[in-house]
Amino acid sequence: MRRGLIGRILGAHPVGTAFVTPYVIFLAAVFAYPLGFAVYMSFHDYFFAAPGAVVERPFVGFANYVTVLSDPAVRRAFGNVLIFLVINVPLTVVLSLGLANALNAAIRWRTFFRVSYYVPYVTASVAVVGVWLFLFNSNGLVNSVLGPLAPDPSWLVNSGLAMPTVAIYVTWKQLGFFILLYLAALQNVSKDLYEAASMDGAGRWQSFLNVTVPGVRPATTLVVLVATVTGANLFTEPYLLTGGGGPDGASASPVLIMYQRGIEQGHPDVGAAIGVLLVIGVLLLALVERRFVGREES
Amino acid sequence: MKLKFVALLVGAFVFLFPFYYMLIGSLQAEPDPSVSGAFPKAGNLTFHNYAEINKSIHLGRSLINSGIFTGGVILGTLVFGVLAGYALARLQFRGRGVVFNLMLLIQVVPFQLLTIPLYVLIVRSYGLADSYLGMILPFLINSTAVFVFRQYFLQLPAELFDAARIDGASELSILWRVAVPLVRPALLTAVLLTFIGPWNEFLWPFLITKQQDLQPLAVSLSNYLTTVSARAANPFGAVLAGACVLAAPAVTLFIVFQRRFISTNLSSGVKG
Numbered sequence: 087m088r089r090g091l092i093g094r095i096l097g098a099h100p101v102g103t104a105f106v107t108p109y110v111i112f113l114a115a116v117f118a119y120p121l122g123f124a125v126y127m128s129f130h131d132y133f134f135a136a137p138g139a140v141v142e143r144p145f146v147g148f149a150n151y152v153t154v155l156s157d158p159a160v161r162r163a164f165g166n167v168l169i170f171l172v173i174n175v176p177l178t179v180v181l182s183l184g185l186a187n188a189l190n191a192a193i194r195w196r197t198f199f200r201v202s203y204y205v206p207y208v209t210a211s212v213a214v215v216g217v218w219l220f221l222f223n224s225n226g227l228v229n230s231v232l233g234p235l236a237p238d239p240s241w242l243v244n245s246g247l248a249m250p251t252v253a254i255y256v257t258w259k260q261l262g263f264f265i266l267l268y269l270a271a272l273q274n275v276s277k278d279l280y281e282a283a284s285m286d287g288a289g290r291w292q293s294f295l296n297v298t299v300p301g302v303r304p305a306t307t308l309v310v311l312v313a314t315v316t317g318a319n320l321f322t323e324p325y326l327l328t329g330g331g332g333p334d335g336a337s338a339s340p341v342l343i344m345y346q347r348g349i350e351q352g353h354p355d356v357g358a359a360i361g362v363l364l365v366i367g368v369l370l371l372a373l374v375e376r377r378f379v380g381r382e383e384s
Numbered sequence: 385m386k387l388k389f390v391a392l393l394v395g396a397f398v399f400l401f402p403f404y405y406m407l408i409g410s411l412q413a414e415p416d417p418s419v420s421g422a423f424p425k426a427g428n429l430t431f432h433n434y435a436e437i438n439k440s441i442h443l444g445r446s447l448i449n450s451g452i453f454t455g456g457v458i459l460g461t462l463v464f465g466v467l468a469g470y471a472l473a474r475l476q477f478r479g480r481g482v483v484f485n486l487m488l489l490i491q492v493v494p495f496q497l498l499t500i501p502l503y504v505l506i507v508r509s510y511g512l513a514d515s516y517l518g519m520i521l522p523f524l525i526n527s528t529a530v531f532v533f534r535q536y537f538l539q540l541p542a543e544l545f546d547a548a549r550i551d552g553a554s555e556l557s558i559l560w561r562v563a564v565p566l567v568r569p570a571l572l573t574a575v576l577l578t579f580i581g582p583w584n585e586f587l588w589p590f591l592i593t594k595q596q597d598l599q600p601l602a603v604s605l606s607n608y609l610t611t612v613s614a615r616a617a618n619p620f621g622a623v624l625a626g627a628c629v630l631a632a633p634a635v636t637l638f639i640v641f642q643r644r645f646i647s648t649n650l651s652s653g654v655k656g
Contacts, residue, residue, distance in 0.1 A: 095478065101555045102475030106483050109468035112525045117490050120501035127501060134508060185395055188388035195392075201642050202396040205403060208638045210584035212602040213627035216609065217402045220409055220620050226417050227405070258399070319496045322586045326606055341496050341587075348500045349591065361497040368494065 124358045132355035150359040160347075160360060163331075163338045164367065166249050170339075171317045171371075173253035178313045179306060182261050186268035187298060200269075204262035211259060215326045218255055242328050245336035252323050252337050260316060264309050271305030272298070303379070310375050318368045321345065340364045406631070410434070410624035433621035434629075440622070441608050443629055446601040449516075450583060450630075453600050456520035457582040458575055461529045466571070468525070469533025470559050474545060490527050498522075503591055514595045523582055529574045536570040537563055573644045576637060583634055601630045 096103070128150050135141045154160050189199055206214060221227050224240035237244055241251045275298060283293040299306075320339040324331045331338030340360055348357015405422060409415065413430040437443065471477070472484055502522055512518030540563060548558045564571070586602045593599045599607070605626045 097475075097477035097480070099471075099475035099477050099555060102471040102477030102480060105467040105471035105475065105555075106480075108464040109525055109530065110483060110486070112464070113486055113490055113527075116502070116522050116524070117493055117498065120498045120505060121493060123501040123505065124497055127504070132504075134504075185392065188392050191388055192392055194389065197642070199392050199396055201639060202399045204642075205635055205638065206399055208580050208584075208634045209403075209631045210586070210602050210634065212584075212586050212606045212609075213631040214402060214406070216605075216620070216623040216627040217406045217409070219609075220415075220417070220624065221402065221405065223417065227419065227422060230418050262399075315494060319494060321496075322606075326609055329610070341499070344496070344500065345587075345591075349503060354500050354504050357500040361500055365494055365497045 127355050127358035128362050150355045154359045162335050163340045163343045169249045170253045174257050175313045177257050182264035183268050186265045190272045203265050206259045207262035211322045243333050245333050248328050248337040271302040275301035307379050310379050406624050410628045415620050433625040437622040437626040441604040446604045450600040452516050453519050454582040457523045458578050460524035461526045461578050464525045465530045469530050470537050473534045473537035513592050514598050518592050519589050526578050532574050536567040
């Protein structure tokens with residue numbers, strides 16, 4: 087290996103710098119710079135102008151944030167995402183851990199089950215949204231099965247049910263990914279602990295609660311975090327399933343409003359402010375969840 | 385044990401039924417939302433819906449666009465991602481730690497925050513609206529794949545690299561002749577994982593393509609869903625036919641290579 091001054095300054099393999107340069111440029115151009123630009127935009131009166139045109143974009147302090155926070159549609163969208171998360175996150179954790187646990191024990195048809203759970207995850211949301219529209223239509227299959235129990239107005243046009251239906255759709259769509267995370271985590275739970283538990287006379291349910299659940303806690307932290315971030319990024323489903331966040335904004339998501347204000351209505355500064363607030367919200371929520379879910383680790 | 389098996393069966397039904405229904409619905413001449421409509425009936429089956437959706441959105445063209453978008457992302461990730469992953473795993477150079485931490489940091493930046501500034505930059509400043517480059521650019525190198533490449537290159541024995549270096553091989557030829565052939569299965573996994581993202585991506589291509597003949601299938605299908613479908617004779621049949629065409633490549637790849645989606649890389653993510 088080369089030593090000496092050059093080696094100490096550049097490292098043993100200066101060619102590595104050349105290898106990572108395209109990636110670093112990509113990260114700077116697509117993540118770092120736009121990130122700073124988003125914050126900049128949110129504090130300025132930023133509007134679309136012809137390329138190359140010199141226009142003044144004055145600093146406006148928190149004006150865009152005031153606009154955003156005093157907009158009832160935005161407040162509603164943030165409230166909607168909370169409804170979404172309250173349904174989606176616990177359901178995701180319980181169902182994916184339960185199914186992963188059953189799958190881990192099952193010998194028969196294992197591949198078949200794994201494939202069936204993962205298929206919705208690998209399929210484009212736009213594709214499966216078509217089927218869900220068909221299924222949850224007012225005269226769709228779900229309602230014909232339910233008969234007189236069918237809700238009126240129907241699922242996706244009912245202001246109380248639209249967001250829960252979207253939340254259940256997303257849970258269904260993403261569950262396969264979380265099942266895989268839990269399956270991987272279950273491999274790391276020591277078999278000895280189960281043996282010890284059964285020696286102590288623990289039943290199946292007790293050993294699930296006392297061995298499995300604590301054993302996969304790091305994975306649970308990850309699942310909760312990823313599900314929260316996915317939920318905060320919600321766009322395609324309200325845009326397509328409920329015709330742009332209907333009825334009357336009951337299923338609008340912050341990203342949907344960000345798109346409408348920022349691009350459709352031509353206020354990128356307001357859109358950027360919504361984005362910044364959304365990220366701050368997700369970070370706060372993630373901190374709270376970490377406290378709550380990961381508490382026994384510390 | 386019995387109970388678990390039944391639970392798994394019920395689960396599998398819930399997960400697979402919409403796909404079955406997608407296929408049945410796409411073949412029905414008359415949509416039948418009643419319970420009996422979930423079973424195929426000889427007289428009611430047709431490929432007409434596929435012709436109908438093809439008339440409205442040119443499936444071939446849209447599929448080619450999806451293919452170019454996805455192919456560009458995969459190519460970028462393979463070429464630049466393998467270089468970066470190799471350098472991060474095997475080369476000592478100034479700034480390696482910084483790049484590695486930057487890569488981890490990037491993973492937590494939500495793409496949605498970047499949507500508006502990226503739109504302004506790519507569409508307004510660079511004038512890349514309605515272009516493949518503009519579509520591909522934000523996804524060009526998949527950071528998760530770079531991380532996976534790095535993990536695989538790290539697992540190779542150091543003696544291999546030392547021997548090649550003593551023989552005087554350049555780093556590029558070591559990477560190409562020694563390292564890449566040894567991790568070829570991992571590369572396939574990374575390609576498959578990278579495939580799903582752009583193939584299914586909706587928001588970004590939706591934002592930057594207004595020209596119909598440049599839109600990937602997910603975008604054309606959603607436009608059909610929101611606008612044109614009201615005028616078609618059997619809009620659901622046509623939508624479901626389009627949905628089948630959009631779903632088929634990803635689902636087929638997944639079923640054929642399902643083992644590769646599952647094994648090592650995800651578990652390394654959990655343990656990491």
